[in-house]
Amino acid sequence: MAKVLIVYATDYGNTKKMAESFFKGVSSVKGAEPIMQEAEKASKEAVRDCDALVLGTPVHMGACDWRIKKFIDTICSALWMKDVMVGRVGAVFASGSGFGNSAGGAELALLSMLNNLVELGLIIIPLPKNTEGYDVAGLQWGPYGRSAGIHMEQTGVGEEQLVSSFHHGKQVARATLHLKGNKIFSKE
Amino acid sequence: MAKVLIVYATDYGNTKKMAESFFKGVSSVKGAEPIMQEAEKASKEAVRDCDALVLGTPVHMGACDWRIKKFIDTICSALWMKDVMVGRVGAVFASGSGFGNSAGGAELALLSMLNNLVELGLIIIPLPKNTEGYDVAGLQWGPYGRSAGIHMEQTGVGEEQLVSSFHHGKQVARATLHLKGNKIFSKE
Amino acid sequence: MAKVLIVYATDYGNTKKMAESFFKGVSSVKGAEPIMQEAEKASKEAVRDCDALVLGTPVHMGACDWRIKKFIDTICSALWMKDVMVGRVGAVFASGSGFGNSAGGAELALLSMLNNLVELGLIIIPLPKNTEGYDVAGLQWGPYGRSAGIHMEQTGVGEEQLVSSFHHGKQVARATLHLKGNKIFSKE
Amino acid sequence: MAKVLIVYATDYGNTKKMAESFFKGVSSVKGAEPIMQEAEKASKEAVRDCDALVLGTPVHMGACDWRIKKFIDTICSALWMKDVMVGRVGAVFASGSGFGNSAGGAELALLSMLNNLVELGLIIIPLPKNTEGYDVAGLQWGPYGRSAGIHMEQTGVGEEQLVSSFHHGKQVARATLHLKGNKIFSKE
Secondary structure: OEEEEEEEOOOOOHHHHHHHHHHHHHHOOOOEEEEEEEHHHOOHHHHHHOOEEEEEEEEEOOEEOHHHHHHHHHHHHHHHHOOOOOOOEEEEEEEEOOOOOOOOOHHHHHHHHHHHHHHOOOEEOOOOOOOOOHHHHEEOOEEEEEOEOOOOOEOOOOHHHHHHHHHHHHHHHHHHHHHOOOOOOOOO | OEEEEEEEOOOOOHHHHHHHHHHHHHHOOOOEEEEEEEHHHOOHHHHHHOOEEEEEEEEEOOEEOHHHHHHHHHHHHHHHHOOOOOOOEEEEEEEEOOOOOOOOOHHHHHHHHHHHHHHOOOEEOOOOOOOOOHHHHEEOOEEEEEOEOOOOOEOOOOHHHHHHHHHHHHHHHHHHHHHOOOOOOOOO | OEEEEEEEOOOOOHHHHHHHHHHHHHHOOOOEEEEEEEHHHOOHHHHHHOOEEEEEEEEEOOEEOHHHHHHHHHHHHHHHHOOOOOOOEEEEEEEEOOOOOOOOOHHHHHHHHHHHHHHOOOEEOOOOOOOOOHHHHEEOOEEEEEOEOOOOOEOOOOHHHHHHHHHHHHHHHHHHHHHOOOOOOOOO | OEEEEEEEOOOOOHHHHHHHHHHHHHHOOOOEEEEEEEHHHOOHHHHHHOOEEEEEEEEEOOEEOHHHHHHHHHHHHHHHHOOOOOOOEEEEEEEEOOOOOOOOOHHHHHHHHHHHHHHOOOEEOOOOOOOOOHHHHEEOOEEEEEOEOOOOOEOOOOHHHHHHHHHHHHHHHHHHHHHOOOOOOOOO
């Protein structure tokens, strides 16, 4: 069994929708078990026990939500210190209502979480552009769902924009199964 | 007189259009003189003599065009070594036809040029979101014009998407006039 | 009078030392008034009233401390929405005890704060490499003081590493005086 | 057999030394075959045929060398368009003589190459901090060897600083063997 832990923060429910869609994608893969926790309630035990850590955030001023950052600083940090997570799997996703048509800040927001995952020693699963749903909700670093129009008129993340996170859930689940028990970073 | 040097690379003319629009914006400010050079022909003298250095690029794989990078490595690098440019003004812009609706790679592409400008010691002029035209062609780091639809159907950068670079040209010209002769980094 | 607001978070006092050194640098410039607030106690009024916003953080997993991020999300975000800060001045600094000799994560940590400042529309003051103290505590984006050796043996940020933040305080104070009342982003 | 292609640029031979060390690390893993090509001579065929693509660069102004960028723009770009590389393995390394003790620009330089690898759809192998040699030549994104002291006195990359790239070569070789033939991104 490969455990995929999805830790997310949400303001109006959009990132939560993406987390649920990611969850379903993981569920659809035999042998993979998704777990979903809000960042503020996420536990150190769940992180220590998972085979893949996935972070999802609303975009705020070009970086992740502070609740995700608190989770990183207070929980991930201690595990980094002890090299506990090395060789497991990591992935990220985000939603945002940034002004303009250029995904205001999404790329650096995804990166602000990825840097943590990479420091933990996780193997990073990107979102290839030929993934279904990428065209309306994708960046190379992970799914990105827009929850507003270019003038910030709130539309919410729609069905169409949940497709890429569903498929990324599948991809990450398969990666986790495939990489479970790997000896890539073995000291021998 | 404040000299604003615009160095750009272009594939199909889209970034060139934005450079021209930026040029017009600079021209519209009394006392500011724009100069435009293709990256491959840009001269060390022009960089050394300018009061503001502006870089414009097509987005390629999440970073600037190699011709911009060659200009940076072969010309800017030497000026960095000698601290020649410290205290002048810097800005960036880009165009791109990246797959998807999330400005594929534009943010890091702008940043790949900005890092050079910051290392040179330039004062960075951002693109505030209330700049005219930001909604259809803007990112916080500078104007970004999309030259294709979400499936990469080529449309070119249209008139509407040249508005933000025109206004950023004005902003940068004013900043250059305002900052000319500043003692911000004086050793006294 | 130019008000420079320094908002910082600190774990063991190292970033606080740098904030104090930055504060002294600002104080040394006639006409500049430094204000220092811990991120958790920083007020919206102080931000709205300042002429320059400076953020300082410990490096945690390659991004700023969550308390800085909370300040950004809950206070800066609302000011961004209303374009209140456009045209003022911004700068950043950090301290860190990251494992290794390569300033583990400092560059992206500085950037995770800068992105917020740029979205606010602040004019960014870099740290030129010829600034006194840069050799032992500097990155292009701002002062960076190491508080530990390469194996994380805690040394604290020493006197020598406070020099660059003192001088950056001076530079930012001068920039703020020079730019106060500028019409760079005027709509006319 | 798993083919690991190392594409590098070098100015004074330091990045080349790291490439050779990486090469030896790959060679030490049974079933893995390293191939080494200078960026200017690298061929599209070699990229298309490899199972892992590794990029190594000197740090120039906070991004990769222009020759690496030219390789990315002219060769990788076309493979991206056709989704040819999806699901293979990617990694990066760098050397630098940047002024100061904070690895001037190394982090964003590694990232400027990684963005390309992620767009290609490669699975990214990080450098965990418990990798041998990380303390003197490591960043979370990959090995980083300093070739100069803090005042840019040229020392070259020494033996001690080649240890992390040797071990990362091993790690990447194992990852490539482990991931060869994976169905992670399968459309079924």
